[in-house]
Amino acid sequence: MPADADTASPHRSPDGRPGNGAWAVLEVLKRHQVETVFGYPGGAIMPLYDAMAQDASPIRHILTRHEQGAAFAANGYARASGRLGVCIATSGPGATNLITAVADAHMDSIPLLVITGQVPTSLLGTDAFQETDVLGLSLPITKHSYLVRHVGELEAVLEEAIHLAQEGRPGPVWVDIPKDVQLASVRLSGFVPGVKAAGEAGTPDEDALERAHELLAAARRPVIYAGGGVALGHAVPAFRDFVARTGAPVVTTLKGIGLLSPDDPRNLGMLGMHGAPCANRAVQAADLLVVVGARFDDRATGRLAAFAPEAQVIHLDVDPAEMAKLRPPEVALVGDLNHLLPRLARPLAIEAWRDQCARSRQTEGFRLPPQRPEGGFPALRFLDALSRRAGDQTYVACDVGQHQMWVAQYYGFSHPRRHLTSGGLGAMGFGLPAAIGAQLAHPDARVVNVSGDGSFMMNVQELATLGRYGLPVKIVLFDNQYLGMVRQQQALFYEGRLSSVDLSDNPDFVQVAQAFGIPARRFEGADAMEAAIRACLETPGPLLLHLPIEREQNVWPIVGPGMSNDQMIQEDVA
Amino acid sequence: MSHQFQLFARPAEGSLERILRTVRARGFEVQDMSVRLEGGRYHVRLRVGGQRDPGMLARQLEKLWDVEHLAALQAAPEAREPMGSRVSAA
Ligand SMILES: Cc1ncc(C[n+]2csc(CCOP(=O)(O)OP(=O)(O)O)c2C)c(N)n1
Numbered sequence: 001m002p003a004d005a006d007t008a009s010p011h012r013s014p015d016g017r018p019g020n021g022a023w024a025v026l027e028v029l030k031r032h033q034v035e036t037v038f039g040y041p042g043g044a045i046m047p048l049y050d051a052m053a054q055d056a057s058p059i060r061h062i063l064t065r066h067e068q069g070a071a072f073a074a075n076g077y078a079r080a081s082g083r084l085g086v087c088i089a090t091s092g093p094g095a096t097n098l099i100t101a102v103a104d105a106h107m108d109s110i111p112l113l114v115i116t117g118q119v120p121t122s123l124l125g126t127d128a129f130q131e132t133d134v135l136g137l138s139l140p141i142t143k144h145s146y147l148v149r150h151v152g153e154l155e156a157v158l159e160e161a162i163h164l165a166q167e168g169r170p171g172p173v174w175v176d177i178p179k180d181v182q183l184a185s186v187r188l189s190g191f192v193p194g195v196k197a198a199g200e201a202g203t204p205d206e207d208a209l210e211r212a213h214e215l216l217a218a219a220r221r222p223v224i225y226a227g228g229g230v231a232l233g234h235a236v237p238a239f240r241d242f243v244a245r246t247g248a249p250v251v252t253t254l255k256g257i258g259l260l261s262p263d264d265p266r267n268l269g270m271l272g273m274h275g276a277p278c279a280n281r282a283v284q285a286a287d288l289l290v291v292v293g294a295r296f297d298d299r300a301t302g303r304l305a306a307f308a309p310e311a312q313v314i315h316l317d318v319d320p321a322e323m324a325k326l327r328p329p330e331v332a333l334v335g336d337l338n339h340l341l342p343r344l345a346r347p348l349a350i351e352a353w354r355d356q357c358a359r360s361r362q363t364e365g366f367r368l369p370p371q372r373p374e375g376g377f378p379a380l381r382f383l384d385a386l387s388r389r390a391g392d393q394t395y396v397a398c399d400v401g402q403h404q405m406w407v408a409q410y411y412g413f414s415h416p417r418r419h420l421t422s423g424g425l426g427a428m429g430f431g432l433p434a435a436i437g438a439q440l441a442h443p444d445a446r447v448v449n450v451s452g453d454g455s456f457m458m459n460v461q462e463l464a465t466l467g468r469y470g471l472p473v474k475i476v477l478f479d480n481q482y483l484g485m486v487r488q489q490q491a492l493f494y495e496g497r498l499s500s501v502d503l504s505d506n507p508d509f510v511q512v513a514q515a516f517g518i519p520a521r522r523f524e525g526a527d528a529m530e531a532a533i534r535a536c537l538e539t540p541g542p543l544l545l546h547l548p549i550e551r552e553q554n555v556w557p558i559v560g561p562g563m564s565n566d567q568m569i570q571e572d573v574a
Numbered sequence: 575m576s577h578q579f580q581l582f583a584r585p586a587e588g589s590l591e592r593i594l595r596t597v598r599a600r601g602f603e604v605q606d607m608s609v610r611l612e613g614g615r616y617h618v619r620l621r622v623g624g625q626r627d628p629g630m631l632a633r634q635l636e637k638l639w640d641v642e643h644l645a646a647l648q649a650a651p652e653a654r655e656p657m658g659s660r661v662s663a664a
Contacts, residue, residue: 135588139591139592140599146586146587147587147588149587164639320636320637321630321634321637323633324630325630
């Protein structure tokens, strides 16, 4: 019988060993306490699905309705839990459908193990049915990837992949496994990978630490600019301690939101394109930036040459490749933030600056605009009120667009892990499957997906997954019948020429949800806010809240393309 | 500006492509390259051109899991003997 035949030898002998490659995949996953995987079957991955079917103590497999949904759900699972997310798909279209969500994990440094079936090794390179060069496709969007040509390599590859996905700066690792390799007989050895040397946090550079102390002591206007790397590095307590010790004002990136309580007087909020004016102003005036787990992303910095023009920079990150990638630091500290931050924590004599920032926070923080009586559902007030009433254990998974920025501005997060947002890639369609992943990671927590009418339709099929697994996710759908963020930019920066942004022919979202078996309610007008909040907080199962909002509401402030962060547009002049 | 690197990499599937795409995607072009499979690993000599900081490229190349060792050699003069663009198994 050829090795790649569909009917293979049994997966296991009666005593369980040896088994085949597919069985080995499951065994290695279990070895790493993987409890839930997300996927979608097909020809080249059938041996793995068959092994799942025969497994006496199976890993929970969540069948989504699209591979992108599976990968975003695994991505959301990983974001919410801090653990490895795992997704599985078949070759060809299954693999290509994963790509957006894997790219998202790469941009946001999310630990993901991606497993795909591949055509049998004898057919590789022959343009076989559903053959795509998955290794080639994966190169720019993964931390690393493998094509496993021999079953003897499989265990070591999987171990290394799981290790790599989570070590140092996390990221997605893709393992492509031809069908014959899944079917071939193998014995597990219990392989444990060696510790990675390159890029790994070593001992801090003492000279650099000393120089950093000098800069901190000399600074009169220091600002801490913190990003997603803090939570990814499991360093939130160390960060909070550092802030408490130094007393320096803090600005965060989109992914750093929640590092400090929204009410903390040192927390100036999000910086950047849609950042708080007080945050951008503090950075522009700073004489020292302490950059912690952030990467000078253009949405945060605006025009880089004009960013923090008076500041010296101390940059702390686990990834050496982030040092001087965009802004050369005066001091580069590469390593585990849990080791570095305590070494730098010291009280700073910056009372006048601290007071100035605290005052600016009062006058130039995000403030709710007055509610216009004719305006639609009050989206911003709703988010503000929901965050005050929903409790700290609420996870919010956003989609991409104006609503995403409103969540960043007005929802008060208690921890970065509660805020699931596609930061680097900005991928519409992220929200619903990511919320599904978060709910599976935290079955007892409250999980809310905040979406826009454009984004929601990108993975609307995952309503079926919500229904199938009975997950109590609440979908808050802000419907402006526009691709709102694009409309806003066309209005402001393209002389009002609206081009392909009208969604006034949207389906009836309440009926759509109901067709999938998901209860849905529409709440209209300013007076409906309290009822909507109560429905969101008190409905036991899943619920879609359809919230028609004012069509031309904008996100303020905004820094225009190519502008510097001190050129914020703050008023609606559209 | 030309910059020259020497690196050793695991001969894993895709490792040369990863090196090349890193050079391209980070804003450099390959001017000269030689690859030799020696003692179970690739020995790559690379000359690239580009306006960006070569240190940035070096750090991105070093970050690749397959790359075991990287050394930045002196900035290469523009006109010099080509290193040859061959791939040979020794
Ligand atoms: C997959 C994908 N395609 C296109 C875009 C570009 N884009 C960014 S925001 C946006 C509009 C989003 O509309 P909607 O989800 O309704 O949210 P709103 O801005 O109206 O709140 C678009 C098209 C994107 N980010 N992702």
